[in-house]
Amino acid sequence: MAHPLEVRIISRRFGLPNSASIDTFLAHQGYEALRKALKMTPEAIIEEMKKSALRGRGGAGFPAGLKWGFVPRQSPRPRYVVCNADEGEPGTCKDRPLMEYDPHQLIEGILIAGLAVDSHQGFIYIRGEYRYLIDIMDRAIEEARGRGFLGKNILGSGFDFELATHTGAGSYECGEESALLESLEGKRGVPRIRPPFPAVAGLYQCPTVLNNVETYAAVPAIILNGGDWYHKLGTPKNGGTRLFALSGHVSRPGVYELPLGMPLRQMIYEVGGGIRGGRQLKAVIPGGSSTPVLTPEHLDVPMDFDSVAKAGSFLGSGGVIVMDEDTCMVKVALRLTEFYQHESCGWCLPCREGTLWLRKLLARFHAGAGVNADIGRAGELAENMLGHTFCPLGDAAAMPVISIVKQFRHEFEQHLNGRCPFEAKGARA
Amino acid sequence: MTAAPGTLLIEAARRAGIEIPAFCYYPGLSLQAACRMCLVEIEKAPKLQTACTVPVSEGMVVRTNTPKVHDARRSMLEFLLTNHPLDCPVCDKGGECELQDMVFRYGASFSRFREEKRHTDEEKWSPVVYYDGPRCILCYRCVRVCNEGMDVSALAIVNRGGRTLIGPNAGGHLDCEQCGMCIDICPVGALTSGSYRHQARPWELHYVPTICTHCGDGCKTTLSVRNNRVLRGNNRDQSGINGEFLCIKGRYAFDFLHHPERLTQPLVRQEGKLVPATWAQALRAVAARFRQLLEQGSAFGIIGSNHAGNETAYLLQKFARAGLRTNNIDHHRTADYAALIAALARSGVRPADRLAGSRDLLTARAVLLIGNNPTEQHPLLAWNMRTNVRLNKGRLYVVNHRAIKLERQATATLRIEEGRAGALLDFLAGQTTAGQPPALQPWNEFRDRLRAESDLLVVFGDEIKGDGIARLVAFGNTLGGVTRYIALGDYNNSRGASDMGLLPGSLPGYAPVEDAVVRARFEAEWNVTLPPGPGLALDEMIAAAGDGRLGALYVVGANPLKRYNLNAGSSFLVVQDMFLTETARQADVVLPAAAVYEVNGTVTNTCGELQRIRQALGTNGPRADLEIIGLIAKETGISLGPVGSEEVFDEIRRLVNGYNVAMAGLAAGEAVPTAPADGRDASLGRPDLVHSSGDTLFTSGTLGQYSDMLEAVRRH
Amino acid sequence: MRFSAQLEARFERFLARYPQRRSALIPMLLYAQDEVGWLSPEVIAEIAGRLDLSVVEVESVISYYSMLRRRPAGKYHIQVCTNISCMLREAEPLFEHAREKLGIEPGEITEDGLFSLEEVECLGACSWAPAVQVNYDFHHEMTPEKLGALVDRLREKRP
Numbered sequence A: 001m002a003h004p005l006e007v008r009i010i011s012r013r014f015g016l017p018n019s020a021s022i023d024t025f026l027a028h029q030g031y032e033a034l035r036k037a038l039k040m041t042p043e044a045i046i047e048e049m050k051k052s053a054l055r056g057r058g059g060a061g062f063p064a065g066l067k068w069g070f071v072p073r074q075s076p077r078p079r080y081v082v083c084n085a086d087e088g089e090p091g092t093c094k095d096r097p098l099m100e101y102d103p104h105q106l107i108e109g110i111l112i113a114g115l116a117v118d119s120h121q122g123f124i125y126i127r128g129e130y131r132y133l134i135d136i137m138d139r140a141i142e143e144a145r146g147r148g149f150l151g152k153n154i155l156g157s158g159f160d161f162e163l164a165t166h167t168g169a170g171s172y173e174c175g176e177e178s179a180l181l182e183s184l185e186g187k188r189g190v191p192r193i194r195p196p197f198p199a200v201a202g203l204y205q206c207p208t209v210l211n212n213v214e215t216y217a218a219v220p221a222i223i224l225n226g227g228d229w230y231h232k233l234g235t236p237k238n239g240g241t242r243l244f245a246l247s248g249h250v251s252r253p254g255v256y257e258l259p260l261g262m263p264l265r266q267m268i269y270e271v272g273g274g275i276r277g278g279r280q281l282k283a284v285i286p287g288g289s290s291t292p293v294l295t296p297e298h299l300d301v302p303m304d305f306d307s308v309a310k311a312g313s314f315l316g317s318g319g320v321i322v323m324d325e326d327t328c329m330v331k332v333a334l335r336l337t338e339f340y341q342h343e344s345c346g347w348c349l350p351c352r353e354g355t356l357w358l359r360k361l362l363a364r365f366h367a368g369a370g371v372n373a374d375i376g377r378a379g380e381l382a383e384n385m386l387g388h389t390f391c392p393l394g395d396a397a398a399m400p401v402i403s404i405v406k407q408f409r410h411e412f413e414q415h416l417n418g419r420c421p422f423e424a425k426g427a428r429a
Numbered sequence B: 001m002t003a004a005p006g007t008l009l010i011e012a013a014r015r016a017g018i019e020i021p022a023f024c025y026y027p028g029l030s031l032q033a034a035c036r037m038c039l040v041e042i043e044k045a046p047k048l049q050t051a052c053t054v055p056v057s058e059g060m061v062v063r064t065n066t067p068k069v070h071d072a073r074r075s076m077l078e079f080l081l082t083n084h085p086l087d088c089p090v091c092d093k094g095g096e097c098e099l100q101d102m103v104f105r106y107g108a109s110f111s112r113f114r115e116e117k118r119h120t121d122e123e124k125w126s127p128v129v130y131y132d133g134p135r136c137i138l139c140y141r142c143v144r145v146c147n148e149g150m151d152v153s154a155l156a157i158v159n160r161g162g163r164t165l166i167g168p169n170a171g172g173h174l175d176c177e178q179c180g181m182c183i184d185i186c187p188v189g190a191l192t193s194g195s196y197r198h199q200a201r202p203w204e205l206h207y208v209p210t211i212c213t214h215c216g217d218g219c220k221t222t223l224s225v226r227n228n229r230v231l232r233g234n235n236r237d238q239s240g241i242n243g244e245f246l247c248i249k250g251r252y253a254f255d256f257l258h259h260p261e262r263l264t265q266p267l268v269r270q271e272g273k274l275v276p277a278t279w280a281q282a283l284r285a286v287a288a289r290f291r292q293l294l295e296q297g298s299a300f301g302i303i304g305s306n307h308a309g310n311e312t313a314y315l316l317q318k319f320a321r322a323g324l325r326t327n328n329i330d331h332h333r334t335a336d337y338a339a340l341i342a343a344l345a346r347s348g349v350r351p352a353d354r355l356a357g358s359r360d361l362l363t364a365r366a367v368l369l370i371g372n373n374p375t376e377q378h379p380l381l382a383w384n385m386r387t388n389v390r391l392n393k394g395r396l397y398v399v400n401h402r403a404i405k406l407e408r409q410a411t412a413t414l415r416i417e418e419g420r421a422g423a424l425l426d427f428l429a430g431q432t433t434a435g436q437p438p439a440l441q442p443w444n445e446f447r448d449r450l451r452a453e454s455d456l457l458v459v460f461g462d463e464i465k466g467d468g469i470a471r472l473v474a475f476g477n478t479l480g481g482v483t484r485y486i487a488l489g490d491y492n493n494s495r496g497a498s499d500m501g502l503l504p505g506s507l508p509g510y511a512p513v514e515d516a517v518v519r520a521r522f523e524a525e526w527n528v529t530l531p532p533g534p535g536l537a538l539d540e541m542i543a544a545a546g547d548g549r550l551g552a553l554y555v556v557g558a559n560p561l562k563r564y565n566l567n568a569g570s571s572f573l574v575v576q577d578m579f580l581t582e583t584a585r586q587a588d589v590v591l592p593a594a595a596v597y598e599v600n601g602t603v604t605n606t607c608g609e610l611q612r613i614r615q616a617l618g619t620n621g622p623r624a625d626l627e628i629i630g631l632i633a634k635e636t637g638i639s640l641g642p643v644g645s646e647e648v649f650d651e652i653r654r655l656v657n658g659y660n661v662a663m664a665g666l667a668a669g670e671a672v673p674t675a676p677a678d679g680r681d682a683s684l685g686r687p688d689l690v691h692s693s694g695d696t697l698f699t700s701g702t703l704g705q706y707s708d709m710l711e712a713v714r715r716h
Numbered sequence C: 001m002r003f004s005a006q007l008e009a010r011f012e013r014f015l016a017r018y019p020q021r022r023s024a025l026i027p028m029l030l031y032a033q034d035e036v037g038w039l040s041p042e043v044i045a046e047i048a049g050r051l052d053l054s055v056v057e058v059e060s061v062i063s064y065y066s067m068l069r070r071r072p073a074g075k076y077h078i079q080v081c082t083n084i085s086c087m088l089r090e091a092e093p094l095f096e097h098a099r100e101k102l103g104i105e106p107g108e109i110t111e112d113g114l115f116s117l118e119e120v121e122c123l124g125a126c127s128w129a130p131a132v133q134v135n136y137d138f139h140h141e142m143t144p145e146k147l148g149a150l151v152d153r154l155r156e157k158r159p
C-alpha cells in the first residue's frame, strides 16, 4: 500500500495485478517511452537525461546523462549497456521490487540507453542470490522479444538490441562497476585500474554504459514526461524521486518512493512510523552500510545527495538503517567490519589487511577484552585504510567505523569493564 | 623534470633519482596498484594517487616527500608487518628481502596491532618451488611473471580477502617449466627454492658471475658459493644478455658439479679394466703412445666439445693441426653456422651485418621462426620472442612440423610436413603463384605476409642446414628490407666450437683448410707446416678408429659413443671428461676434467655473442682442459706456446676472424658480438652431421643426467 | 561428463549469449552446482575443458565467489542473514535457534543429508528483516517459530 507521502513514478505499477506481465505493462504506458525515443536523436535523449538531473542510484550519485555523454559513439568497437543489479549494499533492497514487479520498465530504460549510445547488446548483472528475479527478467525479456521490443529491427525502426541476464555468485565487490565487468567476463571480481573508465573501455574493453537498476527504471518516465518535469520532482541538483529502503528499528520498514530532499525526520517518523516500541532514536545510517552514521541532531537534513554530504555522510544507495537507543554501536561497527572483511576482494593491501585486523580488534573489544588504547587504534586502523585503497570498498569499510568511534567513544569506554553493556540489558545488538 | 609522454610517474621519478617505494610495480609486467606503497600527492587530486599507474602529464605537480605520503607508507608497512611472520633470522630471504629494506628505510619496525596472525603451513609445490603463505605479501609478481613473462600460467590467486593466497596449478603441485622466475622475483621469502632453502645466509656467500653451461643461449648466471660448493644460481642484478631471465638449468642445474660420480682421478686401462692412476702416470701413458704413433706416421682423430670454452676448442685444434699434423678434427655440430656465414658471404652481404644478436629478438618488428622448439631448447630466446610480442608488439611467424608453444604468440603459423622445410624455402624464394594446388594456399598467404614485412629476423633450427641455408638466404634476399638470421645450436659453446675450427674442413674463423693464403698465415704464427686437405668428419673418424686406420682417438668433453659404435680396443682412445660417459667407459685413458664453472675463459653463444666465464670453484683432482691439453703436448714433445686462458684468448683475438673484439666490454662482463666475415666456402659437405640433440627444459645432453635437480623434476 | 539435457540446453544458451566464451564461466558453474550439489573436481575439469581454461584458472574463480562450493551441502541449504538490518531485527538469536534446531554448525550437513547451515551477508531483504534463504527461496520477517515450522515442513516433504 502506498504511503501518502510517496510520489510513485517508478513504482507506479507496483501492486497492479500481474504487474510483471507485458500486458499489464502495455496497458499502463509500457514501451511508449521507447516509441518516443526511437524517433529522437541520441543527442536529444542524452539532453533530456541531463535536464532531468537524474543522479545514479547505485551509490555514487553520478549524473546519468553526463555518463551517457562520455561514451564515444564513433568508436569502431561495439558498445554495451550494462545494468547493475548486484544490490549488495547492506540496508539496500530497492532493486528487488523494481525487477519483481515491473521488469519491463527496466528493459525499456535499458533499451533507451542503448539508443542513446548506439549499442546493440545489454546485460543485466543480477546477484546470484536473486535467482527468482533472474527467472522473472528472463521471462520478461522473452516476452519483449516476442512482441518485437527486443531483437532485430525493433518496432520496424531498424534498431537492433539484444538483452540478457547474467548471474553473480556471491560477492559484494562485484557491485563495484569495474569488478562487475570482470565478473561478467568470467573472472574474479577484482576491480580495474581507472582510468580508463567503463564509458571508454568497459566490457571486453569496449565503451560501456553502466548504471544501477533504479537509474534505468527512471528513464522511461523521463523520456515520456520530459527531463524538466522529472527534475522538478526533486531539488535543484537532485532530480526526481528515489526508492528509499527503510530498515532497522522503524515501525514500518519498507521500500518507499519519495522525492529527493525529504527531511530525514519526516522519513523516519511519518513514512516509517517512528521508532519501534516508542523508543528513542540513537543513530541512522542514511545511505547503505558504507556511509557514516548520523545522529538525532541530523534529523532535519534533507535527504538528497548534497545535503547529506554536507552533514558528513552520503545518500549512497538509499538504504536508511535506523537504530534505537538500545543498539550497541560497538557491535554495529564490528558487524559492519565483519561484512567488509568477508567481502574484501583481497587485491590491495590496506583493504585486505585493514578489514581483517579491524575485525579482530573490534571482536576482541566487543567481547570485553579491550583496553583503552584500542579505541584510538581502531580509529587509526580505519584512518590508515581511508583514501589509500584500490577501490572504494576500503573507504566504505573505514568511514562508518571512523564515524562511530568519533561519535560514540563513550560506548567504547563502557565496554572496558569486561563486557558489552547492552547485552547486559538483554538486547543482543 | 621532463619525461616521454606516457611514462609512469614512478619510472619518471626513478630516472630522476627520486625513489618511490613499490612492491607490486615491476617494470615490464602489468600494473596492479595493489600494494599501495607508491602513493604520492598530486596537486589537484583529492586523494593520494599511485605513482605506478599515473602517467606524467604536462605541468603536473607531484610531492613524494610530504607527511601525508610518509604516513601512508608507514601505514602500508604496518599492515604488512601485522601479518608477516617476523622470522627474518631463519628466512632464506633475510638480508636480501625487499620488505626488510623497506622497513629499514620507511619506518614502522613493528605493528601496533597484536591480534593473532594468520597461519598456513609451508607447501612444497615441486622440487624447485616451496611456498610459505604467511610470508606472502600478495604483490602478484610471481603470478604475472609466470603468466605474462613465461606464458605458463601455473600460478593463480586463490580465495579472497584476508584468506587470499597464491596457488599452484596441479592440485597442490606445480606442473610447469620449473624456471624459478617466481622465486627470484618474489620480494620476500614466500617462494623459496628447493636447492637453496635453509642452506645459507646471503652474506656468507661468495658470488661469481659466469655463463650458464647448458643451452646455446648463453645466459649470465651468478653462482653463490660457500665452502667450494655452489648453493644457487641466479641473476638478481639483471645484468647480462638475459636480464632477469634464467630457466631451470641456469638456475638450478649446477649440481652435477657435486655429483658423487664425478671423476676425480685419471683412469688407465690395465688388463682390460680402468684403474685409478696418478696424473703423472696417465699423462705419461698418453704421451708415450702419441709419440710412438707420431713416429710411425699413424693418423690421429680428435673430437672436441660443445661445452668447453673457446680457449679449449682453439688449443685443441691447434694441438691437432700443428702438433698431431691432422685435420681429422670435428665436434657434434648442432647448427650449420659455417654454411650460414658462407651463404651470406656468397650472396654478397656482410655476414656480420646479417647475424642477429639475442637482444635483437626483443626489438625486431618481425621474427620468422622455422623449426626447433625454443621454449624447450632455447628458453632465453623464447622469452625474448614472447617479450617482443607482448611489450613491443613485434610479430612472430612460426613454421614447424609440429605444434610448439610459441605459436601462442604467433601472428601466423604454418604447419608443414616433416622434412619439407627445403621445399617451403624454394617456394618462399620463388615467384610461383599461379595454378597452384589449393594445398599451397596457406603457403601463399604466409609468403605474402612475410613479404609485407620490411625487416625480418629469421631464426631456424637444424631443420635447415647445408644447401637449405643457401635457399634460406636466397629467400631472405628477396625481401625488401634487411633480413637477419640466428641459427639455433644446442650448447653453451656450440658456436664457439665451430668458430674455433673444430671442423675437418676449416681453420679457425671458417677459412677452408685448402686456402693457401690463410694456411700460410697460421703456419707462420705456429711455425709449422699444416696439412693442406680436409680431414675426416666425426663419423668417419669413428669408423676409421674402428677398423684401425686411426692410431688414436682423442675425445675432449664429448660423448660420441652414445650415438656411434666403436669396436673396442681397435685404436688408442683417450677421453677427457667429467664423468664416466659411454665414451669414457671404452677409453684406454680417462682424464678427469674441470667443468665450465671451474675455469676461466670465454664462450660464444648461438648468436655469436662472446662472454667471459669465470672460475667459481677450485678443483681437487680434475684439471682444466687447457691445462691437460698443454700437459699432453708438453709430454709428447710438442710446443704449443703459452696455454693460460688469457694467452690463448689473446691468440684467438689476433687470429680468429671475427674475434678481434674490444676487451673493455668483455672484461666488464658484457656480451660482445663477434663478427665473422670469411666463410667463402662451406664445403664441409656433410649436412647430415648437423643435428640437434633435441634437449628439453629438463635435459642437457650427457651433463643433464648428472643433475639431481633435473632428475627430480623429470620424476615430479 | 554430461549434465542433464535441460542444463546442457541452458549452457548452450549461455555460450551463445556472450561475445567471449569465458563470460559463461560463472553462470555455468553456479547452475552446474545447482544440479550436482557442489563443484566436484569432475565438474570443474569438465567446465574448464569446455571453456578452454586451465583447472587452476577455474579454481581461482571459484574460490573468489562465496556461493560457489567445493564441498557438498544439504538438500536444503539454510542461509541466515545476520547483517546489520537483520541483526537489528534479532537475526542473531534466529541463527542460534537454527543451529540448535538443526543440531549442526555452519558448514556442516545434518546426518540425513537434508540440511546445511550458513550465516550469510546481506541478502537484499533489509526492509523485510530478518531474512532467511533456503536454497533460492526467500523467507522474510522470520522468527524462531517460523523457522522451526519451516524446517519441520521441509523435513516432512522428504520422499
Ligand SMILES: Cc1cc2nc3c(=O)[nH]c(=O)nc-3n(C[C@H](O)[C@H](O)[C@H](O)COP(=O)(O)O)c2cc1C
Pocket: A055, A056, A057, A058, A059, A060, A061, A062, A064, A084, A085, A086, A087, A088, A089, A172, A173, A174, A175, A176, A177, A178, A210, A211, A212, A213, A215, A216, A391, A392, A393, A396
Ligand atoms: C564496493 C562497491 C559496491 C557497489 N555495489 C553496488 C551495487 O550493488 N549496485 C549498484 O548499482 N552499484 C553499486 N556500486 C556502485 C557502482 O560502482 C556504480 O557506481 C553504479 O552501479 C553506477 O550506476 P549509477 O550511476 O546508476 O549509480 C558499488 C560500488 C562499490 C565501490
Ligand code: SF4
Pocket: B212, B213, B214, B215, B216, B217, B218, B219, B242, B245, B246, B247, B248, B249, B250, B251, B378, B379, B380, B381
Ligand atoms: S636458457 Fe639456456 S643459457 Fe639460459 S639459463 Fe637456461 S639453459 Fe642456461
Ligand code: FES
Pocket: B021, B022, B023, B024, B025, B032, B033, B034, B035, B036, B037, B038, B039, B050, B051, B052, B053
Ligand atoms: S607499486 Fe603502486 S601500488 Fe604497488
